[in-house]
Amino acid sequence: MEKVQLETVIKIEGKVINRSEETINREIETGEIEVSIENFNILGNCKELPLPVFSDQEYAEEIRLKYRFLDLRRKKIHENIILRSKVISFIRNEMNNLGFLEFQTPILTSSSPEGARDFLVPSRLNPGKFYALPQAPQQFKQLIMVSGFDKYFQIAPCFRDEDARADRSPGEFYQLDLEMSFVEQEDVFNVVEKLLVNTFKKFSNKKLIFEKFPKISYSDALLKYGTDKPDLRNPLIINDITETFTRDDMTFEIFKKLVKSGSKVRCIVTKNTKDKPRSFFDNIDKWAKDQGASGLAYFTIENDKKEYSAKGPIGKFFSKEALNEIMKKTNAQVGDSIFMACGKLNEIEKITSLARDRIAKELNLIDENTFAFCWIVDYPMFEIDEKSKKVIFSHNPFSMPQGDIDKINFKKPLEILAYQYDIVCNGIELSSGAIRNHIPELMYKLFSVAGYDKKQVDEKFSGMINALSYGAPPHGGIAPGIDRIVMLLANEKNIREVTMFPMNQNAQDLMMNAPSEVNENQLKELNLNIKKK
């Protein structure tokens, strides 16, 4: 019996008996009993283990993924997967109770040129043609609304052929896809907010900072946080102080020059950091440079000789009045420090957003035991494409523009806002949704702004447009990411920790050897030739 290796599956026959008093072990669950073995045999042998199962140690991903069935026996990930199952059935139950019906939608569907890259599946019966795996059941759920089912949901697999991140599985992931008819934005918010609050209260001990999620407009979010997925646990806020650099008494010429040519200056104020060592500031500056920015200028506000002064390498460039203006604008006080970035709008949004996280971590400002949800609303319908300088849809071409439909000024497309919204929790984008545009004429108009004529729209979205022409109800929905919800609940930083059989960063399944080559016959049937390199 002692020769039996770890992880071997055995069958024991014998009597369960009480342990004698001195051998009772209260540390373990079965510490009061033992089995008096009469007989045992081995049901499943175990080779030498490539990774220890009975251990909390961390192991290289490669080996964990290759032997996922062993990895999954380990306590932490085993519990994560159980949590995932429970969360999903809880959500399903809640949705059912709210009167939503769960439907399946096709996995083999048509490719859409917009958005993410599609996974393509060659058709044997239709040589030269391809199915695509759905990036999301977007069009189907709208068609379900048109079909008269007014509340739909699905724990839907979504497929996107894009590169992975820690919080983004390559290839496939799951969304709680939902759609409702005859609703406005607020109706969707009410359903999802309740659902998420219930789910997070049930499955986590962490405190919800907001049970009523604050709503932040997209433009506000970019100004105050530099991103449309702000971590609201972080108290730091970004301020625009570009104006101050147009003053005559401002002598910080580097920024002044940049501002003259259209650059912006934004800053982050850190409270009571005057006693931080020089290295604190320089490290952040150096870090910013490592991130590809030109650095973060800084000074600390001091109170020398009864007058405010800016102290630091660039402090001397700031007049008393200029300093006052900045303090007024940013609510900064004596003892606070100010980090500044100057550059093109999208560049400094990016670096100040990263700096906000970085500085907060450095100063330990984030309470890890909380969840901070918010809605990001009022997304713009269109944006300018950096490369082509053309007007493109900024999010979802099927979203409903805001305002009185008859009064929308299509000549100023960048000013059109959409009923488009995101949920963000702790800096992680959990979902996006929209009230959909169910009016074909309006859709043609919006598409024409983005450079598509009626014929192109009819070709691309024939199913959709056609359906909307036969009495479509106003409708809208949202699709929270299941994997990310479980990730937050399980307190994991990586989505693979809540995915049973994940692929690695290069979208390979090391256990099943996917993707793999296929044989000549398979290719022949599909009318495919592989170009050898």
Place this chain on the structure above:
RNA sequence: GGGGGUGUAGCUCAGUUGGUUAGAGCGAUCGCCUGUCACGCGAUAGGUCGAGGGUUCGAGUCCCUUCACUCCCGCCA
């Protein structure tokens, strides 16, 4: 496509300014002991130091190239 980090025994890691035969713990094998419960004790096996090239009397260590994994940027309507 680009940038950073990592790569030494089955696993987790150490390895000094370049210097003898590359070490430890866990695991494995064999044996001993045992009312043990992550048992204990002893012995043994196990290494292309990710790969290739270079510098050097000498490379795990320095240089170049490359591969794998990972994090980030791009990308993800």
